[in-house]
Amino acid sequence: METTTTNATYSLSILSGKGGVGKTNLALNLGFALFKARHPVLLMDCDLGLANLDVMLGLAPDKTIQDLLAPGVTPDQVAVPIEQGGFDFLPSASGVPELVEMDEDLQAVLFKKLAGVFNGYDFLLLDLGAGISRTVLDFAAMTYERIVIVTPEPTSLTDGYALVKVLKTEYGIRDFHVVVNMAESTAEGTKTFARLNAACERFLELTLNHLGTVRTDPAVPQSVIRQTPLLRTAPSSQAGKDILSLAARLKRRRDNLLPELAGTAALKNFLPKNRE
């Protein structure tokens, strides 16, 4: 896809095979952390499901992405600020999930317009639905990298593995970050990652990257009830510190990736049959 300005946006999909692993909360807090580290962040809700981020935060969009096709509609009318000054949000109600279902020609036009929106952000975080629906897979293939969230619980591990497997076999994707959420301890997180990674190495011949572990913490459910990001209320909680170090790693990674990012688009319009 052509870009008129040099791309400096690092796009990441956040996905989980299984629901209820804390993916959305993690996406929100990662975004918050990066924003606090002075990086403009756009969080996109790509999930058609019910318990969405916009409901959680009480935000509603003015316009949908399709409205961008009309003259005079500017990106700030579509994105909703979570925090003033650079932490914005594209709710699913703005038509994000439908992007992958659209007719290809329309998709191409919209992506071009969206490129103008993405330009202003250092990080583009896509909060995808749980599972392996076509929408999830298509979006996951469009970002520069992917973060798979698992918990130490065996079914979460299996579903995470299924996700990696399908993305590898159907889209040829070989690079995955893994975050182990809700771990009892760092050690448990490491062990969980090792198990998943071993399975991937053995059956899929690919190696995962352990981005980090986030430990369980009563502060997390508390922040959800209060409808406010954990990092705003309890940044020095165990979970808070873990998320901050995840964000630090992503920030460092982006710095290292800038030359490569320049040669690509923020979101690749990438469907299986277009694979090179």
Add this chain to the structure above:
Amino acid sequence: MAKHSADILSGNQAALLEELERLRKVLSNDGHGPSCGKDSDSLLALLRICPQVSPDEWPDLAERFGLRDWLAVPLSRQEFPFLSQLQKTLEDLSFQTDHDPLTGLHNRRSFDRVLDHETQRAIRSGAALSLAMVDIDNFKVVNDTYGHPCGDKALVSLAGVLISDLRRYDMASRLGGEEFAVILPGAGVLKAESIMQRVVAAVRRLEILCPANETFGFTCSVGLASFKAATRGAEAPDLVAEADKALYEAKASGKDQVVTIALTGLEPSAKGTVVDSDEKRFLFTGG
């Protein structure tokens, strides 16, 4: 040119016909047949005013004396009836290129084209598509026992069932002989099967009346192939081959029935099937 004793031509009409006949002889002597569509630099169209013959009389004359390759243009004030007649002729011709003359169903040519389009559409949109091959059972016996005109009646009756018992956007074709095909866009296994079961039952109930006042019935076998693309850009299946396989099964299993083959690519919606038992065991136990 022989005079038809049963029809009396007016003197004017006779004169005109003789003239046309002479012209035709002249042209054929020169090796020019009245064929259209040949590329030629020296192509001539002759216009001759004929006050003797009215536009109403011409079609009948043309029919009787084989003058259909002459295009008659009425030069009166009322050109609309002619235009609409011309239009109707074009429509009839157009219809004939795509339809079977006996049953009025689509022909093979049309079927191939539509199947190709619908298959592409199904792959792009992820919608389902079904194809049914319908074949009359023991049709040779029908023809041998009751004669071909009767056999034709059976074909026409079957076509009637297909037209009335399918949805408006399903497409029924006669591929040849006693073989028919039905394209069912958007219909998955269950829907397509129930539609074709209905057709088979309706065919079973048909009674064909033959000239010798005999009535007979017949049955048909149906091979049904149903397809739903799992990924956009999936491979196009050979629905005709699959439906034929199913039809063969139906014939071999006693006829008068529907046999279905469901085609799906890898469908990752069932998560359980993505991870096999080896992988699961490893993830659970580490070994």
